[in-house]
Amino acid sequence: MIITSAKYQSFEGKNIAIEIKLADGKTWSTPLVEGNRHYDEIMKQVKAGTLTIKDAD
């Protein structure tokens, strides 16, 4: 999975999801839940130091 960017999505001051953009052009809103393959891959890349999750707007 080639993730080009990741950014938290917030609602009423609380992070509720992560928006990721993939190299294939697709955008996903991903739950903050282990077992979701997008979330697991985001955390794997963050741990490896190859991806940073930006703060929500």
Added chain:
Amino acid sequence: MSKAAELAALIANVNNGSSLGNKNFVINGAAQVQQRSDLSIVSGTTNEGHGADRFKFIVSNTGELDGTFNTVTDAPDNTGLVKSIKWTTTTPESSSIAAGDLVSIRHKLEAQNLQMLEYGTSDAKYITLSFWVKASIAGTYGFTLYSHDPNRTFSAGYTISSTGTWEYQTITIPPDTSGAINNDNGEGLRMIWQLAVGSTYTGGSDSTSWRAYANNEWNTQHTQNNIVLTDNATFQITGVQLEIGEKATEFESEPFEATLQKCQRYLQRWEGSTSVSPYLANGRAHTATVAITAFNYMTQFRAAPSISFNGAWTYDGASQAVASVALNGPMPTTTGINWTVSSGLTQHRMTQVYLLDTSNTPYVELEAEL
């Protein structure tokens, strides 16, 4: 297989724990369901994805390989099968396979559906894989079964004798008495049809038993890499079945809607067209830029899903194009969705969401793939 042999195999498998219905652990083995658009693999941009539901194509470390992965109406005669899963190389690798290259078709099985295998105990059972395969290049291809929780592999090979001809293959897999599969909704077994295996992932000692994961044991028998080195090369499979027992039995057909519902545990797609704009959800405008709707699924997901979309609009007396979505309290059974527009919603007014795109297919896709 003769009818007598088929009957004997069926009786043996039933006696060994298989049932007459739902004997196939594989979902969509006949390639009847493809909810997504066709997949194009582009090295460096799209290195993985699904064509037919539950079947994934994945490339790792390749340089130039491009191709398509989708469902086609082509299947072996006199089997009742009508579709197959097809890879076509449109841009081959420009030189030989590098040490770290891997190209494969994969299918993951959910752990809690595999408990009757009793892996990790002395009562673990034999299982048998059967499938039809057709390729434009003959040779010996690898198949790997990976057990996720104990991190163990079983490596096998099979031979495609004739090009452009459907051939029936069976692989019997011994019990894994050492590696237990968790009783949960995570990955249990991963089935892998190898199309290219770099030297890092082969060369281990040939074996007919389960082993602890090691790179060079990933597949010890795969030798034919030319599918990814040859322009317009093709590789197809269908009639994929994994069942308890030491012999393959006839492929278990099931109604389309039964297969679709099984697939929807992992992917659900709501689709409009360039001329039809279905309503999806009702809610209210929370602010001038965010509408919140409840969203009920077609069936329960394996886990909380992710969401993607194209061509969604809100309507609260006027239409606004949706710029982004965010899951709001996602569960396997339901979720809220925040639909963000640039401006124009009237706070607290009832709002509907619909799909419309006059040039591309509009859709909302939720997925909880393994």
